[in-house]
Amino acid sequence: MRPACLSHRVSPSSRGGLHGRAGSSAGGIPQTERCRSMSGAVRVRFAPSPTGYLHVGGARTAFFNWLFVRSEGGSFILRIEDTDVARSTQESLQAILESMRWLGMDWDEGPGKDGAAGPYFQSQRMEKYREFSSRLLASGHAYRCFCTREELEDRRAASLAEKGALKYDGRCERLSPEEVLSLEAGGRPCVVRFRVRSGVTSWQDEVKGRIEFSNSELDDFIITRSNGTPTYNFAAVVDDVTMQITHVIRGDEHISNTPRQILLYEALGEALPVFAHLPMILGPDGTKLSKRHGAVAISHYERQGFLPEAMANFLALLGWAYDGKREIFTREELVRKFSLERVSSNPSVFDQDKLIWMNGQYMRELPSSRRHEMVRRFLREEEGMNDVDTRGDWIDRIVDVVGDRMKVASQITELAGFFFEDRVRYDEKARELLLSGAGTSELLLKVAGRLESLKDYGAVSIEEAIRGLAGEMGLKAGELIHPARAALTGKTTSPGIFDVMTLLGRERCLSRLRDAADFAASERAS
RNA sequence: GUCCCCAUCGUCUAGCCUGGUCAGGACACCGCUCUUUCAAGGCGGCAGCAGGGGUUCAAAUCCCCUUGGGGACGCCA
Numbered sequence: 061m062r063p064a065c066l067s068h069r070v071s072p073s074s075r076g077g078l079h080g081r082a083g084s085s086a087g088g089i090p091q092t093e094r095c096r097s098m099s100g101a102v103r104v105r106f107a108p109s110p111t112g113y114l115h116v117g118g119a120r121t122a123f124f125n126w127l128f129v130r131s132e133g134g135s136f137i138l139r140i141e142d143t144d145v146a147r148s149t150q151e152s153l154q155a156i157l158e159s160m161r162w163l164g165m166d167w168d169e170g171p172g173k174d175g176a177a178g179p180y181f182q183s184q185r186m187e188k189y190r191e192f193s194s195r196l197l198a199s200g201h202a203y204r205c206f207c208t209r210e211e212l213e214d215r216r217a218a219s220l221a222e223k224g225a226l227k228y229d230g231r232c233e234r235l236s237p238e239e240v241l242s243l244e245a246g247g248r249p250c251v252v253r254f255r256v257r258s259g260v261t262s263w264q265d266e267v268k269g270r271i272e273f274s275n276s277e278l279d280d281f282i283i284t285r286s287n288g289t290p291t292y293n294f295a296a297v298v299d300d301v302t303m304q305i306t307h308v309i310r311g312d313e314h315i316s317n318t319p320r321q322i323l324l325y326e327a328l329g330e331a332l333p334v335f336a337h338l339p340m341i342l343g344p345d346g347t348k349l350s351k352r353h354g355a356v357a358i359s360h361y362e363r364q365g366f367l368p369e370a371m372a373n374f375l376a377l378l379g380w381a382y383d384g385k386r387e388i389f390t391r392e393e394l395v396r397k398f399s400l401e402r403v404s405s406n407p408s409v410f411d412q413d414k415l416i417w418m419n420g421q422y423m424r425e426l427p428s429s430r431r432h433e434m435v436r437r438f439l440r441e442e443e444g445m446n447d448v449d450t451r452g453d454w455i456d457r458i459v460d461v462v463g464d465r466m467k468v469a470s471q472i473t474e475l476a477g478f479f480f481e482d483r484v485r486y487d488e489k490a491r492e493l494l495l496s497g498a499g500t501s502e503l504l505l506k507v508a509g510r511l512e513s514l515k516d517y518g519a520v521s522i523e524e525a526i527r528g529l530a531g532e533m534g535l536k537a538g539e540l541i542h543p544a545r546a547a548l549t550g551k552t553t554s555p556g557i558f559d560v561m562t563l564l565g566r567e568r569c570l571s572r573l574r575d576a577a578d579f580a581a582s583e584r585a586s
Numbered sequence: 587g588u589c590c591c592c593a594u595c596g597u598c599u600a601g602c603c604u605g606g607u608c609a610g611g612a613c614a615c616c617g618c619u620c621u622u623u624c625a626a627g628g629c630g631g632c633a634g635c636a637g638g639g640g641u642u643c644a645a646a647u648c649c650c651c652u653u654g655g656g657g658a659c660g661c662c663a
Binding site for chain 2: 107108109111141143144147209212216226227251268271272273274277278279281282284285286287289291292293295296311312313314315316317337339340342344346347348377378379381382383384385386387404405406407408409410411413414415416417418420424462463464465466467475523526527536537538539540541542544545551552553554555556557558
């Protein structure tokens with residue numbers, strides 16, 4: 061309802077990067093900056109191509125779109141850019157939709173949700189692209205080009221060799237109508253190119269401020285391929301126009317596409333949407349985040365036992381901040397507080413440690429039943445444990461005992477793996493501990509003896525017994541506990557030792573304690 | 587190579603538009619505390635305005651240059 065393109069960011073030049081002098085449009089062509097959003101409801105879109113999973117960067121883009129439209133009130137359109145038939149797959153589509161849903165993003169129009177602006181698959185919108193292509197051809201904004209790929213490549217290479225520009229030289233633009241006719245008659249395949257006018261193209265970016273390109277930087281780009289399908293820039297504009305998209309919110313790798321798209325809007329006589337280019341998400345090495353940096357698929361995080369609300373919260377903070385102090389927000393708060401004005405213009409590095417921390421924050425607020433579920437699922441699906449449900453209660457108790465040490469479900473392995481393994485493996489520190497003390501072996505045997513003689517084997521009585529034993533021996537409880545921990549878990553850190561003893565069960569405790577006693581004694585002897 | 591974007595602790599960032607508060611918070615890290623270890627909690631610490639010029643009484647903040655990083659230059663999206 062607010063007049064988006066006029067009121068936002070009253071002084072955009074402050075966002076830095078204003079190098080162009082305002083109003084100096086060299087070509088003297090007035091920029092049409094009417095905005096669609098002035099006339100109606102906000103409509104935004106997320107337009108993935110189904111050629112893989114939903115990755116962190118895409119998810120962040122989608123989420124900012126979603127957050128924006130939910131905070132403004134409007135429609136979120138999910139459009140599938142599947143014009144690359146060779147690479148698009150049904151599995152990818154499903155995977156992307158699933159990750160979207162997992163993160164809690166619902167769409168108002170798109171796959172499974174028909175609307176007036178459909179269809180929502182580009183592969184089903186070919187007539188529209190053809191129609192707009194002929195319109196541009198008829199109005200003289202576009203022309204046919206008969207150059208072959210080979211010719212183009214040769215010229216590009218030659219130009220490159222002379223350190224020239226890599227742009228199309230526009231030779232087919234100069235073809236006479238007769239030549240075009242005869243070429244067509246000869247059955248020579250052709251593409252349709254957009255005729256880029258001279259001058260300057262600029263826009264007021266919602267996050268970057270004013271951006272300006274000289275059209276001489278652009279060449280006459282292809283809008284329709286020789287096989288009749290539209291290229292990305294063209295399809296995107298036709299769709300955004302026909303779907304009445306008011307705000308284009310996307311990654312800033314699209315900045316260089318924007319002048320071309322604006323020129324297309326202009327030629328079509330359509331009002332421009334508001335553009336908002338989000339800073340990119342980088343890997344720890346400072347380059348664009350990709351699989352090289354490790355896990356980038358949202359589904360990976362789901363499988364590892366991250367919580368969707370934590371993931372969403374974390375994604376929201378990648379390039380957006382409320383006041384720099386508060387960081388934990390419910391989804392409702394995010395919707396309420398989100399605004400494009402507070403999106404920063406500099407790129408951010410994806411910090412897994414902080415994600416883990418944040419997930420831990422959400423994890424400890426969870427009812428234990430939900431933590432049980434998450435761990436069971438992780439064990440079953442990721443660790444291939446097939447008796448998870450027959451041992452369910454026992455596993456649930458382990459999860460309880462692990463408590464908030466577990467920040468992500470997958471950490472159950474490192475935190476409590478010793479419960480599930482038949483034999484303990486001593487890590488470096490445990491080894492040292494078992495081997496260092498003088499009477500360690502004897503201590504362990506005494507602990508074992510005490511546990512063996514317990515009538516009632518439970519956490520409370522175990523604790524009493526161990527502390528009692530320590531007292532009798534004139535030792536501090538810790539002097540018994542530490543070697544016992546090493547013996548039972550193979551590590552020097554673990555959940556509370558009495559809980560460990562309880563859940564491990566008397567038999568396994570006794571054998572592990574005796575094994576460790578043997579280990580301590582034998583190694584010392586040799 | 588050309589064009590574009592970006593520049594505050596190691597990382598995410600607040601502060602910049604509307605110059606003047608010890609440059610604030612969080613993750614990570616390091617202490618202390620609690621404690622059977624770890625985790626969590628509490629308390630404390632380390633650490634930053636890329637550099638250089640301007641403008642100004644005053645610059646992280648406004649302007650210019652340099653440097654650095656990133657992105658885009660396809661009949662991919």
